Amino acid sequence: MTLAPVEDLAVSGAPVSPRKAAKPPQDRSGYLFILPWFLGMAFTIIPFFASLYLAFTDYNLLNVPNWIGLENFAEMFSDDTWWQSVKVTFVYTFVSVPLSLAAALGVAMLLNRGVRGLPVYRAIFYLPSLLGGSVALVLLWRYIFGLNGIVNAFLGFFGVEKIGWTSDPDYALTTLIILHIWTFGSPMVIFLAGLKQIPAMYYEAAAIDGATKWQQFRKITLPLLSPIIFFNLIQSLISSFQTFTQGFIFSGGKGGPANSTMFYNLYLYKQGFEQFHMGYASAMAWMLLIIIAAFTGLNFLMAKRWVHYDN
Amino acid sequence: MISRRDMLRTAGLTGLGLAVAACGRGFGGGGSEAASGKIELNMVWWGDAFRAQKTQAALDLFMKANPGITIKTEYQDSGPYKDKLATRFAAGNPPDLMMMRMDSLREYADRKSLLNLNDHPGIVDTANLSQAAVNLTKVGDAVYGIPSGLNAIGFIVNKTITDQYGVTIPDGATWTWQDLAKFAKEVTDKSGKKVYGTLVDPATLANLVVYVSQQGEDLFTADGKFGVSEATLTAWFQMFEDMRKEGGFPPAGFVETTGSSPDQSYIAKGSVASQIIPSNGLLGYNKVAGGNLVLLGIPGEATAKRRGTNIGTPALWSIAASSKHPKEALRLLNFLINDVEANKAMGTTRGVPASTVVADAIKPTMEKDDQVATDYLIGLQKQTLVAVPPYPKGASGIQDELTAVAPEVEHGRLTPAEAAKKVIEAATKALSQ
Numbered sequence: 001m002t003l004a005p006v007e008d009l010a011v012s013g014a015p016v017s018p019r020k021a022a023k024p025p026q027d028r029s030g031y032l033f034i035l036p037w038f039l040g041m042a043f044t045i046i047p048f049f050a051s052l053y054l055a056f057t058d059y060n061l062l063n064v065p066n067w068i069g070l071e072n073f074a075e076m077f078s079d080d081t082w083w084q085s086v087k088v089t090f091v092y093t094f095v096s097v098p099l100s101l102a103a104a105l106g107v108a109m110l111l112n113r114g115v116r117g118l119p120v121y122r123a124i125f126y127l128p129s130l131l132g133g134s135v136a137l138v139l140l141w142r143y144i145f146g147l148n149g150i151v152n153a154f155l156g157f158f159g160v161e162k163i164g165w166t167s168d169p170d171y172a173l174t175t176l177i178i179l180h181i182w183t184f185g186s187p188m189v190i191f192l193a194g195l196k197q198i199p200a201m202y203y204e205a206a207a208i209d210g211a212t213k214w215q216q217f218r219k220i221t222l223p224l225l226s227p228i229i230f231f232n233l234i235q236s237l238i239s240s241f242q243t244f245t246q247g248f249i250f251s252g253g254k255g256g257p258a259n260s261t262m263f264y265n266l267y268l269y270k271q272g273f274e275q276f277h278m279g280y281a282s283a284m285a286w287m288l289l290i291i292i293a294a295f296t297g298l299n300f301l302m303a304k305r306w307v308h309y310d311n
Numbered sequence: 312m313i314s315r316r317d318m319l320r321t322a323g324l325t326g327l328g329l330a331v332a333a334c335g336r337g338f339g340g341g342g343s344e345a346a347s348g349k350i351e352l353n354m355v356w357w358g359d360a361f362r363a364q365k366t367q368a369a370l371d372l373f374m375k376a377n378p379g380i381t382i383k384t385e386y387q388d389s390g391p392y393k394d395k396l397a398t399r400f401a402a403g404n405p406p407d408l409m410m411m412r413m414d415s416l417r418e419y420a421d422r423k424s425l426l427n428l429n430d431h432p433g434i435v436d437t438a439n440l441s442q443a444a445v446n447l448t449k450v451g452d453a454v455y456g457i458p459s460g461l462n463a464i465g466f467i468v469n470k471t472i473t474d475q476y477g478v479t480i481p482d483g484a485t486w487t488w489q490d491l492a493k494f495a496k497e498v499t500d501k502s503g504k505k506v507y508g509t510l511v512d513p514a515t516l517a518n519l520v521v522y523v524s525q526q527g528e529d530l531f532t533a534d535g536k537f538g539v540s541e542a543t544l545t546a547w548f549q550m551f552e553d554m555r556k557e558g559g560f561p562p563a564g565f566v567e568t569t570g571s572s573p574d575q576s577y578i579a580k581g582s583v584a585s586q587i588i589p590s591n592g593l594l595g596y597n598k599v600a601g602g603n604l605v606l607l608g609i610p611g612e613a614t615a616k617r618r619g620t621n622i623g624t625p626a627l628w629s630i631a632a633s634s635k636h637p638k639e640a641l642r643l644l645n646f647l648i649n650d651v652e653a654n655k656a657m658g659t660t661r662g663v664p665a666s667t668v669v670a671d672a673i674k675p676t677m678e679k680d681d682q683v684a685t686d687y688l689i690g691l692q693k694q695t696l697v698a699v700p701p702y703p704k705g706a707s708g709i710q711d712e713l714t715a716v717a718p719e720v721e722h723g724r725l726t727p728a729e730a731a732k733k734v735i736e737a738a739t740k741a742l743s744q
Contacts, residue, residue, distance in 0.1 A: 164564025257718035
């Protein structure tokens, strides 16, 4: 049996006027409403293919691009700064993402225990992630971690010598990682929503059977929350690979000290707009796409082992 | 008697008249021409609101004198400016008149994106520019703009601090780098490390250039290669590490990336006693540092193999090769360079005017610090200096490498010799691309 078209069902019973059947006005207004999306897509798709083409050229912004094949991609592997930018981005991602997700889950569980004024706490914890990539916050962070900032003053009480949190190449990335961990608000809110979905009776039953809190967490919370954890992991990984603002503002656009905060996208930007290597920058962008796709794909493969769905 | 300049001016005006007439009839017109036959020029530059206000005052004078021309300006910070300019060229929509960074000049010029002023003689009058100023505009034989304002680096010392601790400021015309080290150590010692004697950024190319020239080497050779020897670069890094060890220079990690404006400088905070600044910054630095700064020359100038200090400009006024109204843009350029009233209106927001006649004429209207800086610059232009050719393509890669290795030397992860090697490697690579 074939299903009747939706609009036939909608008007069934009512007499169908020919004009209405030809073009219901709400359809037209519907197109109007999605027009911005179509326009937006054009602004996405055209640059998308343009950058794919430019990745294989020596485009320098001012002259007509020449096709150079895979040269840009080959160049990356012999470019020390490119490797440095990959290293910085990987270290940043693989340290800060697990830690920020752990912090998000921890706080979400605390908030899930029926505290009074939950919306207020939720807002407070969410706030940093709204501001995380903002210029003002990164500047504030620089100030807090400055040589004469609050952090060094605090450590000074314990006799720790002043640390160049922002000016020492050994510490600058750490400072940015701490900033990233602190902005765990958006995964936290999603975790909170997930935790609310877990029926309380599971815990009651487990408690009656004598399960400890840790066992309840391991055997009930984690498995039931695993699709949410998976979602947050993918989201955080992707956005972390694309970090730009923090590195740009923190180092005054230089990726310093000593390239220690030279994020992949920051280097890409410098190549494209400061060195006029737009072809190379495009190739870098596509390489990043490949890297992100590879990690996301890997995650989906591994997810089969630890993500439990309800059905 | 008619001077050469008057002849040129007349020729220029005639040319312009023809051009305007041609445009009025619809020839050679462009998209930006309004129906009334008015011409709109787009002019872009970087800077702050204060500079915007001063620039607009000058442009108002121009528009009053040229009723057929309106000027639309845009400005922003130097960082975003660079990106935006590149993007506009890429989009085929370059501005008519623009401020062109010296380190980007060849990126644009070598790709034929800028108007060669030699192709349009007689409109822009360069008769009153010193040789040093003219040298800045040339790429080979072509001329791609006029300095928007002249500049040189100078050394400032906070006399309030040296007086407080009883340290004598050396003679700024004859002191050497050793004198600087001795002076700096004395300040640090006598202040009990409350104030460090000096702070010179080893990663700033403009600072390095002076030292390199003093050693008899050129930053770039005539054929566009990196001309600095490993020994010179090593000595450059070593000099500051030695000062750091002795105490005159702040310890590793002291300098944090902050903005480059005077009020964010360490001399404004009173934590260092001396530093290098661009000479047109004297007024600004003096305002935030307590008003008792002394302007000295760069160390080593009198004793080195040859002069290191040079006349520079942060930017040129350039015209896009594809401008639809090159004649009008040239005329505006001439106005900005040679008109005394225009320069009075603009003040020294971009440095000392390139025209020595204009510089002399507006000097009495300046504030005292600007007068000091102007005298310093006029004095320099009368001396024999070593010309630095415009930075070749890829030169920004050298600055990037310097920025990267300097903190590594500072924190002892690279020896000065290793850093020198890395810079030379990176420079050779960047310039060969």
